[in-house]
Amino acid sequence: MSGRMRGGNLTNPCLTMHQPWASLLVYGIKRIEGRSWPAPIRGRLWIHAAGKVPDQDTIKAMEDFYREIYAVNGVTDLKFPEHYPVSRLLGCVEVVGCVKREELVCWEDVPEGVRLEGQTDFCWLCEQPQKLLVPFEMRGYQGVYNLEKKIYEAAVRGLCPIEGPLPVKFPLPDPSDPFSLKPGSLALRFNGSNASEVEKPPSLNAAIAGARAAATQFSKKEPSKNPTRYDANFIRSRDTRNSTETSRWKDNGAVEEDKGPSGQSNGGYHRWERAHQNAEENSCMDHDRNSSRRYQGDGRNFNQQLGASSKIFAAAMKGLKPAGANRA
Template sequence: MCRGERESRDLLGMMERSRSSGNYKNPCLTMHQPWASLLVQGIKRIEGRSWPAPIRGRLWIHAASKVPEPDTIKAMEDFYREIYAVNGITDLKFPEHYPISRLLANLENLILDTGCVEVVGCVTREEVVCWEEVPEGVRLEGQTDFCWLCEQPQKLIVPFEMRGHQGVYNLERKIHEAAVRGLCPVTAPLPVKFPLPDPQDPLSLKPGSLASRPDGSKASEMEKPPSLSAAIAGAQVVAAQFSKKKSGQSITIEEDMPVSTRTRNKSKEKGM
């Protein structure tokens, strides 16, 4: 089997696992800071993963308990400052602080203290780089195998107690009901509306959907000034600290897989 055939087979396999890991009613994703707040504040528009997005629609964002290092915050703020400057935005306002989860007394509950976004699609990095319909800065955000496309950020005013997990998981019903009442819209510095390949199909933004467009157009990668290249390299370095123990890399959190996929694998190991 040639390399191209293997890559196509692997991509189809990941897409199938993603589709089969559904049954999400109120999906939530735990992310490290500063990425969690950058996403909810509308600064970050693409959530990078090594696996396709298993959901469309509202995705709740939960901040993990790890305190971000000052160098990590600086590297990510430099990254977004540079890619927004590509589109002429030079007065980017970052969060004053990056809240994290915390243990409560002797309980193992964490705090949902960020908010939510709308996942409108998922495409590959190669597709984002060539996507002329979105701002150049957005194309530069695509630094991972799969890019979850996020719109309509909303922040949570009052934190809620909850337990965090890896992968995408469902919020408990009571937490979800309370969280919905505490949402506040966010004014993003450069709101992006990701165009659907098929306006009649809200699920048409998926891996391969842009590469197979009828016009077959492609855009070459833009030339980057030294400051932009340095900012991208710095962001990749700090992101790697959460994935260096795993195969592959993520720009936001250490590698994981959809919850139901892990559950199936554990069941196989136990002979269930």
């Protein structure tokens, strides 16, 4: 991967996610990306699907979850992706903010179904999904990393805006500051008050439990120790000229978060955050290592897309339009 930091900032940030969560986000069905660490960026975030083929039970659990939470807002006709491709760059979303779970569940400015999506410590708020007409095959990496320039230049030409079932516009506390919607920014507005509880029918409770169970298969090794402070200013940079693919943390100077006791070292937090990211995403990388040797679908017929993806990607690299390619 040749994408590198420029001036301490990610130029074309990308996140590798497991399926079916990756496609649900790009299709505008999923509006909250849950993580154990705060979002280090604002703006466009490319979404890459990891190499693990999702089993049908996981797909069903997540589709049932979204059926139930959309039904809370009266949306009953959800159209889910026909395929959940793996080892592919799928598209992008706009990350407009990040709040803590306890803030999201109290935020009455957003639909009740969105509040129910908050099932993790930190909730990345996503808008304006766009999908690639033909997903590009590529390998993913841990954390938020830079998309390779050549892949970006080819992918940006093939984006198609998506209208989700119930698009959400997350209001910024300060419209002039893109980082104003950050962990802790909504806490003062609630003054310890609790959100109006959604009356949860048994089917909704069962769907939430199923979604949690599906997600825990990737986070069993997460440490239980909580940090004394957190800071969203550290983002990962990967230098692929180093064969060991070492990572280093940079301070982008863009966000100020909750401060710990004065003079307290943040080294312990860096180790904690790195451990959390590794626990969430190591399994993504294990499956991607084998993706260059073979491609597997999700049990549905997806073989033709691999050939089309390779041809269109190769042509885009040369600045040519693929002959006879179907872009509909």
